[in-house]
Amino acid sequence: MLRPTRWTEIAPRDCESLLRSCATGRFLYTYLTLPAVQPTDFLLDGSRLLFLAPPRFRIAYGYVCSFHVQADDDAWTVTAHGPVSLQNRALPGAGRAAGIVEGGEPVAVEPNEPLALDVQLLVGHRLERYATSA
Numbered sequence: 417m418l419r420p421t422r423w424t425e426i427a428p429r430d431c432e433s434l435l436r437s438c439a440t441g442r443f444l445y446t447y448l449t450l451p452a453v454q455p456t457d458f459l460l461d462g463s464r465l466l467f468l469a470p471p472r473f474r475i476a477y478g479y480v481c482s483f484h485v486q487a488d489d490d491a492w493t494v495t496a497h498g499p500v501s502l503q504n505r506a507l508p509g510a511g512r513a514a515g516i517v518e519g520g521e522p523v524a525v526e527p528n529e530p531l532a533l534d535v536q537l538l539v540g541h542r543l544e545r546y547a548t549s550a
Contacts, residue, residue, distance in 0.1 A: 426540030503530035
């Protein structure tokens with residue numbers, strides 16, 4: 417017999433390890449969309465989470481978003497929060513050329529354009545199930 421379950425918090429270091437163990441997640445943003453976005457592949461590179469822009473996405477300087485990963489079989493979930501930017505900022509004026517400037521209005525980003533989420537906060541939870549004797 418199973419007792420009620422509960423969520424326990426996962427330490428940030430363990431959250432990072434869990435993120436590295438997966439390849440697919442959901443990019444979450446709330447402006448004019450539901451937070452249930454189509455799954456997308458990603459890569460964790462240091463403290464940056466790299467992925468491709470979803471359709472109809474607009475970006476502004478310092479736009480804070482979330483990226484959610486879950487493993488249903490292992491009963492855990494991790495969400496990374498932070499500002500999102502064009503991945504290739506190494507090009508001179510890449511942000512300015514796209515109109516992404518501090519205090520500027522959001523501008524459209526092409527679908528599948530590489531983006532980077534600079535992870536500022538990792539939040540993770542694990543579902544614990546307890547068995548009891550009958």
